[in-house]
Amino acid sequence: MTHKWWQNAVVYQIYPQSFQDSNHDGIGDLPGIVKRLDYLKKLGVDVLWLNPIYDSPLKDNGYDIADYEKVLPTYGSMADFDEMLKQIHAHGLKLLMDLVVNHTSDKHRWFQESKQSKDNQYADYYIWRDPVDGHEPNNWHAAFGGPAWTYVPERGQYYLHLFAPGQPDLNWENPKVRESVWNIMRFWLDKGVDGFRMDVINLISKPAGLPDAPEPATYGMVEDLVADGPKLNDYLHEMNDKVLSHYDVMTVGEMPGSTPEDAIAYTGLDSHELNMVFQFEHVHLSPNPDPRLGKWDDTPVKLTELKKALSRWQKALDGKGWNSLYWNNHDQPRAVSRFATDDPKYRVRAAKMLGTTLHMMQGTPFVYEGEELGMTNVKYTRLDQYEDLEALNSYHQIVDQEKIIDGKTMLKYMACRSRDHARTPMQWDDSLNAGFSDVKPWFALNPNYKQINAKEAIDDKQSVFYHYQKLIQLRHQSDLIKFGSYEELDPSDDQVFAYRRRYQGKTLLVLSNFTAQAVSRDYSQATASDLLISNYDDDKGTTLRPYESKVYLFK
Template structure:
């Protein structure tokens, strides 16, 4: 089998608003990213994924796009983008754009025209429906709470928005919409970008007739119901045939609700659609027992359940598709806080342990900005400290409106799961505002930036940064890490995550202690040819100390 360049790659995700401000207006920007390319290159990343930088009213932090061919002025100019792209390529790295085409902003020209009447050029670019008995066309709920339908008097109809009202869903059944999207893709690919991360791309084909969701309609049940619609394969195949196949690019589709079997249909190594998917099984663990609360909970993830989720994808896609490997991103809480232990006593070892566990699997690893430092959740205690639309809306709905849950409990849930935990500015040094800006930051910094920052990490050879750097180097150098088959070990073990990888006569053994206890496990590691990496200085054989992770190679 011919291996693709993206199978050898590690991706570094940049959330532009929070990465580096260059003009001291408090908002990260494109020149700021250019300034920090040396740092990303030093880590060893091959690809930079940028969250949306297009012109946007920022009702959902850029995932509501008003003009796909313009840069949001807060981030700079198209010249600034061209400079960043050229500098990225000069560093030997590639650039992945975030493509949001399930929906646009309600400020986009297409929607502004579409809502005027039923008989203009863009009237059928969005999903419009007549009222049913004076109410919404169905019982669907949008992702940020509330109905997925908004009424427009000019048309006397409702439009569908699976996300905020400012994010109307495009009508992919209309071939003109598909061609307009393909033109946008060509615009950026012709500029030289190296591919796309496609936001909620498996929602573009809606169920025929738009029927009600059965049972209690929630944001989660609605998205699961809409996901992987009847024409999704057709739409993605057409996209690949007409655009993507004409460029040497990397594509990853964000696909909430998708199973490994779905992923193989869309991203199989022999298919002609996308390269890989972002799946949600592991990050959706430990939901609230009350279905109406969905993900909002403060319970830790149980290790056996985590293994079931990750192992399932490792085994199912082996030889058939390709995994994307991630612990966190702009929509998820910080990894060390969610999946391990961010107590200062354990944080560094725990962050290294998580990195090792994931980076030794088959797939393309994604490192979210600050993950390589062991950045933590913000541990906010007041609703006034939150900025994210999702968090504010759910608090208003469940606490203030429905009085379904008390404020302190909801704040505990937000502190554990809010997207804002990932969006605090990057921590560069211990100076004011962590070196992110000399102005007033658009969002408050995590107070622990004086203890956790890039400057200190680069001075400390035992830092999380250098551990991640070595993980990336090992992946580049070691075929069994990239391509090896996956063998799970003791899936019901609730303390240690262990697995083997096999490739061309070599075996990799990975052992990670997910607890603060010292435990013993014997997988014949004493017979290994060498230890590739560990987060402790010495090897005590069958003993695993708190949050210890070690990888052995058997030749």
């Protein structure tokens, strides 16, 4: 295996709107990111991934792009971007941009032209179809609710949008569209950015003929029908040939619905397409059997199912591809609340436990802003406290229109799974507005910022921050952690996640107790050469205390 720089890296994801305000408008911006680079360097990460900063009407928080070569004025100017990139590189860090090219905004000039007629130069930049019996061309639903088609009188046709109506899907069958995308990528790479995270990139190739879904869900996109289309490999290979192969970059493809076998095809170590994928298997686990509800549920995930999902990817990609490792991102609730506990008694230990469990696996770890502090879900109780398009649309469709469950139940589910939990402003200190801004923030802070914030964490040597710092240092120092093979231990154990890593004659044993009870497990840890890291100050051997996690080295 030829080792690449991104296999040694740890990535920190920044949601710019919520990271740091510098110009007193309550919204995070690019100069605000520069202000916090010393903090990120102290944490020890290598790469920063920014959620979209392009000009946008913000129908979906920037994932609806109106101009790919202009910075959203709220975030700053292109000069601000250039200065930010210069400072990021001066700190020895790299920058990953969010590439959103399955769809654009309906305000993009391409779409504004395309919708006017069937014979202009952008007429085939999007996916247009005639009505069928006076209705939508097929029975697909959009990810955020409602039909995946919207009618435009000027053309007498419907356009496809797998997400919101303001996010029309590009027609990748058109070679001019693909060349336009390559030009966008070259624009940013020539500026010096170090790679891309590619939003829902496995949706760009649609199934031939756009057939009806066999059993359309009441809510949400039919992933198994629209994902991993017949020409996806061709498109990604062309992307690599025309653009990526000419730069030393890191590429991550977000691929909902993809299997490990799919991922190897797109990201195999010799595939000449992408470096790694974001898969969703572990974060999409939901015990709720009602498909009409989509992800909405508050039943705790079974540890046995979580282990099965993560272990499947670890074993399948070993030596063939490369994993991305994450608990949190801008589309997921806070991991400590969802997969462990945010009980103040155990929150710190639980957050450290989750970090250890993930960072000891093979792959590139991603840390989402505030994860290194153990930030938690917000305790919302009213609909008007939510901001996210997906959550609001879901409530109105599931409660008001379909009447599947009542509002109280849906609010309970949203309090567990809404994307809004990840989007509250970063908690820097216990001052007014958590040090994020000196005016009212664009979105309400989590009230627990007085107790959970970066200043408090840096002042406390036992904090989650320093545990993550050590996890990152261990990865940088150890080829065993980076490249070792993976062996799951006791898959049916519903309390402890245990696994081994092996590489060049050395072995790691990772033990994590996912419960608030003390349990006993003997994996011959008494014969270990060293205890590399633990979230307790001492070692009780075969005893695992509440949310205890420890890593042993055997030589």
